[in-house]
Amino acid sequence: MNSVGEGCTDMKREYDQCFNRWFAEKFLKGDTSGDPCTELFKRYQQCVQKAIKEKEIPIEGLEFMGHGREKPESSS
Amino acid sequence: MKIWTSEHVFDHPWETVTTAAMQKYPNPMNPSVVGVDVLDRHVDPSGKLHSHRLLSTEWGLPSIVKSISFTNMVSVDERLTYKPHPQNPEKTVLTQEAIISVKGVSLSSYLEGLMASTISSNASKGREAMEWVIHKLNAEIEELAASARGGMRTPLVAAALAEK
Numbered sequence: 001m002n003s004v005g006e007g008c009t010d011m012k013r014e015y016d017q018c019f020n021r022w023f024a025e026k027f028l029k030g031d032t033s034g035d036p037c038t039e040l041f042k043r044y045q046q047c048v049q050k051a052i053k054e055k056e057i058p059i060e061g062l063e064f065m066g067h068g069r070e071k072p073e074s075s076s
Numbered sequence: 077m078k079i080w081t082s083e084h085v086f087d088h089p090w091e092t093v094t095t096a097a098m099q100k101y102p103n104p105m106n107p108s109v110v111g112v113d114v115l116d117r118h119v120d121p122s123g124k125l126h127s128h129r130l131l132s133t134e135w136g137l138p139s140i141v142k143s144i145s146f147t148n149m150v151s152v153d154e155r156l157t158y159k160p161h162p163q164n165p166e167k168t169v170l171t172q173e174a175i176i177s178v179k180g181v182s183l184s185s186y187l188e189g190l191m192a193s194t195i196s197s198n199a200s201k202g203r204e205a206m207e208w209v210i211h212k213l214n215a216e217i218e219e220l221a222a223s224a225r226g227g228m229r230t231p232l233v234a235a236a237l238a239e240k
Contacts, residue, residue, distance in 0.1 A: 001101050004111045004132045012113065019117075023098060023125075028091045032123060041117070048113050052130075059115065059130065 003044075005051025011044040080192045081173040084203055088210055090160040093168040096209040097158065101131070105205040108133045151177045152191070172199055 003012040018037040026033065052059060086093050101109045111132030119125050153175045161167035174195045176188070 002111045002132075004113050004130060008113075015114075019114075020095075020099060024091075024095055027119075027125060028095070032119065035119075041114075044114075048115070052115075057130070 003048055003051070004055065004057065005048050008044060008047035008051055011040070011047055015040040015044040077178070077188075078173055078175050079188050080195050081171070082196070082199055084170045084172070085161060086168040086170060086203075086206065086210075087166070088168060089166050090158060090168045092210055092213070093158050093170075093206065096206055096213060097156075098127075099213070100205060100209055103205040103208050105201045105208065108135050110134050152195075153177070154195070170203070 001012075001016075003009045015037060018040050022035065022037055025031075088096075100106075101112050109131055111130075113130045113132070114127060115130055116128040117126065155173050155175070157171045159169050159171070161169050174192070176191065
C-alpha cells in the first residue's frame with residue numbers, strides 16, 4: 001500500500017511491518033511493555049505530514065459526529 | 077440523521093478480525109483505495125489503542141455528489157464496531173452505521189434511500205474484503221508454520237515455496 005506522499009512509501013512500509021508485528025505479538029496478547037516502532041514512526045510522520053501540507057489536504061478540524069476524538073465505547 | 081445500520085457476524089475471533097482491519101488495504105474489492113497513512117497512533121492510559129488514519133481514494137464521483145461535497149452541505153460518517161461475540165469467543169460481531177449530517181437542507185427520502193442502498197452494497201463489499209484479508213493472513217501464518225517445520229517438506233512443497 002502506498003503513502004499519500006510518494007517519497008514516504010518506503011518509510012510507511014517499514015513502519016507498518018513493525019507495527020503489524022507489535023500489534024499481533026504484543027498488544028493483542030496484553031503485553032504493554034513498550035513500543036519498538038517509535039523511531040520508525042517519527043521518521044515516517046515527518047515525511048507524511050510534510051506531504052499533506054504540500055498537497056494542502058485539509059485534515060485540520062475533521063470530526064466524527066461533532067467530536068474531535070472517537071467516543072470511548074467505540075473501541076473494543 | 078442515522079440512515080443505515082447493520083449487524084454482521086464474522087466466523088473468526090476478534091484478534092483475527094482486528095488484525096485484518098489494520099491491514100485491510102490493498103484488497104481486490106476496494107481498488108479505488110490507493111493510499112493509507114497513519115496520522116496519529118497511541119495507547120491511552122487505559123490501554124486502548126487509538127489510530128487516526130487517512131485513506132486516499134480515487135473515485136469517479138457523479139458531478140452532483142462532487143458539487144454537494146464541495147459546498148460542505150452534506151457529510152457522511154461511518155462507524156464500524158468490532159466486538160467479540162457475547163456467546164461465542166470464536167466469532168466477532170460487526171456493527172455498522174452511517175450517519176448523514178446536512179447543513180440547513182432536509183434530505184429528500186429519495187436521496188436518503190439512494191445513499192442507504194449505496195452504503196449497504198459498499199458494506200457488503202467491505203465484509204467480503206475483510207474475509208479476503210483474513211484468509212490471506214491465515215494462509216501466510218500457515219506457510220510460516222510449514223516452513224518452520226523444515227525437513228518435513230515434500231519436494232513439491234519445497235519447489236512451490238522456493239518459487240514464491
